[in-house]
Amino acid sequence: MSVQQLYPKLVVTDADAAITFYRAAFGAELVERYTDGSGNVVHALLRAGSAVWAVKDGDAVDPPPAAPGPVILALYVDDPDATAAAMLAGGGTVIFEVSDQPYGERGGRLADPFGHSWMISYRSADLSPEEIQQRTAEAYP
Template structure:
C-alpha cells in the first residue's frame, strides 16, 4: 500500500449508533462513499467519504471516549468549512437534501461569501468561497 506523502485534514464526524442511511452527503455535496464498515445490523460503524477529493469519515459515536454526535449534546464542537465554487448553488442543493439553514449566504468585506447549514446529524457546515 502506497503511503500518502501529503498532509491533509480528514474530519471524523460522529453520528448516532444505528444509522443506516447517510445519503444526505451524496445528495447535498455529491460525496462519494469510498468504503464503509457496517455493524451486524447493517448500521454504519465507519464510512469514508470524499467530496471532490476531500476525505472525511462518519463514525458511530463512542460515548466511552467522550465522542458524541452533536444532537445528543445539543451543540457542536467544530464547524466544518467547505470551500466550493458556488456557495449559493451548494447551499440550495444541501437544503433540498434535508439541511437546515442557519444563516443565508452573504458576501463579507474580508473577501469571502459564506453561509451556514446544519446537516441531519447535527453537524454545522460553513459553505464558503473566496470572492
C-alpha cells in the first residue's frame, strides 16, 4: 500500500460562500468544483501555495459543524497578521490572537464562519527540536 495524498474535506453550510471566503482570506485557487443534480456542492478542491483542501455542502449524512470542532487546520503563511485580518474581514472570529509564540512562531487561531478552526502561523525563529521543547515546557508548565 502506498498513500498518495491526504487532504481535509470541510463540511460547510454554504460551500460557495466558503470558497469565496477561502479565496479572499488565503488567496486560494479553486481547482475543481462538482455539484449534484440540485446544485449542492459535493466536492470543491482549493489550493493555496502547497496547501490543498476541499469543501462540500453539508447534508443529512455529513452535517456541518455547529462550532469549531476538535480538528485544527494548521496553515503556514508569509504574514499571519494580514491573514488573520482577511479572515476577520470575511466573518471569521478570533480564538487566540496572533502573537509571538515561545516556540519560535508568530501565530494565532481563528475560526472561519463555517465552524472550522485555523492555526495561522509563520516560523519566526530557527530553533532546534530541543529548544522548541524546552521553550514550550517553560511557557506551558
